[in-house]
Amino acid sequence: MKILITGGAGFIGSHLADRLLGMGEEVFVIDDLSTGALKNIEHLQENPRFHLVADTILHEAVMNELVFKCDQIYHMAAAVGVKLIMNRPVETLETNVKGTEMVLKLANSHKRKVLIASTSEVYGKVMDGHNCCVLTEDTDRLMGSTTKRRWAYACSKALDEFLALAYYEEKKLPVIIARIFNTVGPRQTGQYGMVVPNFVQKALIDKPIVVYGDGTQSRSFTHISDAVEALVGLMAEPGAVGQVVNVGNTKEVSIKELALLVKEMTGSESDIEYIPYEKAYGPGFEDMMRRCPDIARIKELIGFEPKVDLRGIIQTVIDYYKE
Numbered sequence: 001m002k003i004l005i006t007g008g009a010g011f012i013g014s015h016l017a018d019r020l021l022g023m024g025e026e027v028f029v030i031d032d033l034s035t036g037a038l039k040n041i042e043h044l045q046e047n048p049r050f051h052l053v054a055d056t057i058l059h060e061a062v063m064n065e066l067v068f069k070c071d072q073i074y075h076m077a078a079a080v081g082v083k084l085i086m087n088r089p090v091e092t093l094e095t096n097v098k099g100t101e102m103v104l105k106l107a108n109s110h111k112r113k114v115l116i117a118s119t120s121e122v123y124g125k126v127m128d129g130h131n132c133c134v135l136t137e138d139t140d141r142l143m144g145s146t147t148k149r150r151w152a153y154a155c156s157k158a159l160d161e162f163l164a165l166a167y168y169e170e171k172k173l174p175v176i177i178a179r180i181f182n183t184v185g186p187r188q189t190g191q192y193g194m195v196v197p198n199f200v201q202k203a204l205i206d207k208p209i210v211v212y213g214d215g216t217q218s219r220s221f222t223h224i225s226d227a228v229e230a231l232v233g234l235m236a237e238p239g240a241v242g243q244v245v246n247v248g249n250t251k252e253v254s255i256k257e258l259a260l261l262v263k264e265m266t267g268s269e270s271d272i273e274y275i276p277y278e279k280a281y282g283p284g285f286e287d288m289m290r291r292c293p294d295i296a297r298i299k300e301l302i303g304f305e306p307k308v309d310l311r312g313i314i315q316t317v318i319d320y321y322k323e
């Protein structure tokens, strides 16, 4: 098959490209190389089944040709990372909303199956209050005020989900929405805020590991290899069409414990420092205290079971940054 990956030079997209090429598919990547990087895909450049178009997904003529040429689309291109969203909100909103609009419109005109990458951010801060349970796909969302920039990303991706579902229901376009929880592995940059590469890079040079807030907030981390397996599995599963599906790992860890674990695994001399959120992200920042997926739906659909545990996840990041 010919497969289009938007954002295929990014962290998740490039691993997806590796996997699909390994399966014998022909892969077309479009990436504007903003948060994605050539180094993520340079090992693929010699492969005759790999094609890179360095351009934005907002260029309709370019996208039209690619969508027409391909049998399936993985739409991974988005502005991601809390730091990026806080620093460049206009870019975040425009890329995420207009980009997905473009992908869905063209997929619909050529009737191509499309998987839209969404994010656990869409749940907002629902886990902070009394309503604290693991997050199923149908759990209510709780967004902060529009004056709190962080929520711009969550709202942009929620709009992507609405639009994808509307195309499915109204136009019968085969779409799958993968709501991806914190995913970690080699090639993930710490530049836009992601916690694990940040901690590992600091630990390896014995610089302070900086925890935002008091470190009691928790996350559930998924290894990139598990996430990619989930995405490919969902694309191949007819029962996933028209559905929102959580992709994640249910094992939770507090950020404080994470810092200690990274320090231990790297044998680092780093201090663990705690700074207030405002210092990290500017005034009025809101974090979510907990975010853990319910993965019953994906288990039922494709028998998904995450294979790499937290230590395994961190080790792959250590190995990557040591290299």
Ligand code: UDP
Pocket (backbone or CB within 6 Å): 082, 182, 193, 194, 195, 196, 198, 199, 210, 211, 212, 213, 217, 219, 255, 287, 288
């Ligand atoms: N975090 C931290 N230090 C960092 C980067 C992040 O303590 O250098 C915290 C952040 O405030 C959040 C958690 O780690 O509570 C996960 O952050 P990340 O940006 O990786 O993902 P998200 O907030 O989107 O879950």
